Amino acid sequence: MRKNLLIFGFVGLGLISLLFFTIPKNSTDNNQKGVLTLTFDDGLKSQYEIAFKEMQKQDYEGTLFIVANWTGLFEGRELMSFDNAKEMQENSWEIGSHSLSHNFQNRLTKISDEELKNELDKSKEILEKEGFKIQTFAPPFGDYNNKVKEETKNYYLYVRPLEWGYNSFENIDPYNLKSKWVMTKYSSDDVCSWIKKANSENLWLILNFHHIGEEQTPWDFSEQKFKEVLECIKNEGIEIKTIKEVLENEKRN
Template sequence: TSQLQSLATAGSEIASHSVTHSNLSIATATSYTNELSASQSQLKAWTGQSISSFAFPYGLYNKNVANQAKKYYAACRGVESGLNSKDNLNVYDIKVENITSSTTDAQIADWLAQAKATNTWLVLVYHSVDVTDSMGVGEYNITPAQFDSQLSAIKSSGITVLTMQQALTEIKSQL
């Protein structure tokens, strides 16, 4: 909890990802409603921040889950690959690029260059940065050395880095 509070205090935006990381697309209405609301409530209690975005576990959801999520969150993201623009923006299914152990610096540089050239929003999803993959996420874990290298690529690209809410505010003003 103290690390979470430190991140929030330092200006990081904290998003919700459910309570139990279950597949919401097959959950009962009571269950997915609890996953959406309880996660938000607990994170707000821990951080003192408003929790306005949600990441669907495994990227899985259905129409009912999405409609319920709209009652709690201003935005959600799945796992569909791509860039977000004012022409294709769905704030309840924000496109992303998932970072895996095999993601190269060249791939990241390409994504950054494409986002910059097309004036689109690139969302990079990191699951775990750990020397030993203590969370057991396999290919979704990267090492601290990989992370440092990727952050250097982002910094050297000159692209503006924003929180989810900052980016949404900017892109919505263009609609």
């Protein structure tokens, strides 16, 4: 009887060891949650004075897309300085290009091949000479097609156009990253619901902000609503990463 018990004991231990080493990797990732990236277009002063400062309080970093050839005012709004953007980069923010001119008359899908190359290449060159590490691009107005996509690959590693939705870690196209743009018409609760969905369903959500402050255009988002979104992020416990961080380091099945 004792011999039989010993045999069963060894068999049992063998089965447990076998089960332990053959559990599929996916089953160990059940507690894995989503990732959130906060992006800011145009390099507006309000993004430095409000968004950057408020996010610093929570040790959050974001991705900032700046227009290489603009200083002073842009569409009636004050732009941050390159020194402001450098301070953000020094605090682990990612800086990306938002083209050379951001001009509706120079929409990327409408200009010549040479003009397109100039918008992509020259903007990166200018920003890199200023000391920025440029790997990411956001086309102005979300103006993007296959031709622009293919040309962009010659200069950048990642592109965030304006395609609505979430990114699945199983199938990410680094040259066509989906996002949700935050506008005046959305409440902080609306944005928080997007964040909760990403976190619960293991998705990557990229939020796209413009002016933070008084809501005068459809693309503005008030300071109070922005602070409420940051509070939602804190309460939800979702991981915050820049675009570059996600695509360089995120390895999920």
